[in-house]
Amino acid sequence: MIDAAPDGRWWRFALRDTLMGLILGVATSCTLLWLEHGPFGELEDYGIDAGLRAKVAIDRLKHVSGAMPVDEKGRREASAPSGTYIFLDVDPEFDESAPDLSSSQAVCNAMADASRVALSGPAPELDCQAGRPINRILLAELVKGLRLRGARLIVLDVALGRESGVVPSDEADVLDGVLAKPLALKEAPVIFAAPVSHLTLPPGGRPQVQLEHMPVSSGAGIAIPEPGQPVRRYGHSLKVEGSNERWLTLPYLGAQKLKDEPGARRVSCAPQDDGFAPRILYTLPPMSSHEDSRDTRGRDEWAYYRSVYNRCLASRFWDRDRSACGVVEDQAHNAYAGRVVVVGASNPLRRDVHGTPLGEMAGAEVVINAMRSFDQYPCLHDDTTGELVVKKVMIVALCACVWFLFHAWRYRTAPLAPAKRTWIAKSRRGLQVAFGFWLTLIAVLALTLYASLRTTGPIPSLDIFLGVLAISVEQYVEVAQWGHHVVKSWLERLLGLSTEATRY
Numbered sequence: 001m002i003d004a005a006p007d008g009r010w011w012r013f014a015l016r017d018t019l020m021g022l023i024l025g026v027a028t029s030c031t032l033l034w035l036e037h038g039p040f041g042e043l044e045d046y047g048i049d050a051g052l053r054a055k056v057a058i059d060r061l062k063h064v065s066g067a068m069p070v071d072e073k074g075r076r077e078a079s080a081p082s083g084t085y086i087f088l089d090v091d092p093e094f095d096e097s098a099p100d101l102s103s104s105q106a107v108c109n110a111m112a113d114a115s116r117v118a119l120s121g122p123a124p125e126l127d128c129q130a131g132r133p134i135n136r137i138l139l140a141e142l143v144k145g146l147r148l149r150g151a152r153l154i155v156l157d158v159a160l161g162r163e164s165g166v167v168p169s170d171e172a173d174v175l176d177g178v179l180a181k182p183l184a185l186k187e188a189p190v191i192f193a194a195p196v197s198h199l200t201l202p203p204g205g206r207p208q209v210q211l212e213h214m215p216v217s218s219g220a221g222i223a224i225p226e227p228g229q230p231v232r233r234y235g236h237s238l239k240v241e242g243s244n245e246r247w248l249t250l251p252y253l254g255a256q257k258l259k260d261e262p263g264a265r266r267v268s269c270a271p272q273d274d275g276f277a278p279r280i281l282y283t284l285p286p287m288s289s290h291e292d293s294r295d296t297r298g299r300d301e302w303a304y305y306r307s308v309y310n311r312c313l314a315s316r317f318w319d320r321d322r323s324a325c326g327v328v329e330d331q332a333h334n335a336y337a338g339r340v341v342v343v344g345a346s347n348p349l350r351r352d353v354h355g356t357p358l359g360e361m362a363g364a365e366v367v368i369n370a371m372r373s374f375d376q377y378p379c380l381h382d383d384t385t386g387e388l389v390v391k392k393v394m395i396v397a398l399c400a401c402v403w404f405l406f407h408a409w410r411y412r413t414a415p416l417a418p419a420k421r422t423w424i425a426k427s428r429r430g431l432q433v434a435f436g437f438w439l440t441l442i443a444v445l446a447l448t449l450y451a452s453l454r455t456t457g458p459i460p461s462l463d464i465f466l467g468v469l470a471i472s473v474e475q476y477v478e479v480a481q482w483g484h485h486v487v488k489s490w491l492e493r494l495l496g497l498s499t500e501a502t503r504y
Helices: 010-036 042-062 070-075 103-119 136-148 169-180 250-259 299-305 363-376 385-412 423-455 464-471 473-495
Strands: 085-089 153-159 190-193 196-200 208-211 237-240 246-248 309-313 340-344 353-356 359-362
Touching: 010 042, 010 385, 010 464, 042 423, 085 363, 103 136, 136 153, 136 169, 136 340, 153 250, 153 363, 169 190, 190 250, 246 250, 250 363, 299 309, 340 363, 353 363, 359 363, 385 423, 385 464, 423 464, 423 473, 464 473
Parallel strands: 085 309, 085 340, 153 190, 153 340, 208 237
Antiparallel strands: 196 208, 237 246, 353 359
């Protein structure tokens, strides 16, 4: 390993190596950017997915003592968070309270028991068989109960199609009557998924939807994408096929309802294309536990996010005595007062589970993350190619400064007569350089992660790591060569091989 700098020009040699690394890093970053916007567009998605996962993990690690997500913790004293959400699960995959029944049937039984007590007589039996659409009378009772509990906004992540022959008209009319009823003072508005017949993509055009029928209420929004599709973006609106009308998507409609409230923060954004679909800033991971779960798996994560995002089973909705999700009288401990409640189902049989950067989520969890993203970052947009190049070059240049310190130390402390050193001295020097290299590399990676999360906007991308690592390629090869030479020399002496013999 030759690292001596004659005539005291160590800083020039350090600058030479740093500039070489900088050129290589910038070239790698620009090449990767070209690939992402060219033949390998999925590379950008992978980099952003990794960035979102890293952002959630780091925020959780930094604020583990605060037991509250960083965004909400930073704004807690100034004002109440605009998005405290509850996922009211009407059909979980498994309900501990009724292991012998289907989850949807357990919810209907709980409602029937509550009605029987309230009416002091027999309650109407509901058809809640597994596999059929969620009972509309059940949804109507949940809406009325949530309004009594003081919910701020109710979102039904359920497509309210008529499903002729499956959902009786009298059953659907009960829910339609509740949705069409004028709101009383301070009563929570309800938005729901419009009954989409199918989604089409005209050649070279924007996605369009065809509605099964026109909803009876103005609170309908389009829930996309189709079941099972990965979700990275969510548009603001979609065009209805056969007309010039555009309908807002369900989470964007929810975010607009929150902004329409008195005292809500107003933000003016630059105009965007109607068909633009911004990326979702996922900040809340999928929730495997819930308020009344006795299973310890996922309990720590549930406890951490509980003040911002909670999950309740609808089967406990009428359980006033044993569940925090069923409290009515005590408004101080009411789980729903002032909250945005999204009613949906997590059972995979409902075909409403989607892949996301943070893992598989129920459709209601995707809606919650999208609403939160639209609410907190209303002007989110994609960076232009020029903006991306500037940001990546800045991060690479920042990391190159750290590498300059390493190269400067290496050349400044190198002995001027390396040929006269003993084998032990050479090994010691090699270990020092190798240790310095790995220490610098760790510092550079940490700096890259910090800069990516801070300077690339709310949605980070970790593809910049490839450009930063390219700076260290030359130094890594040199350190690896030195290690290979040391081990090879040691084996030669151990096996009694001469220098001449190794030539063959």
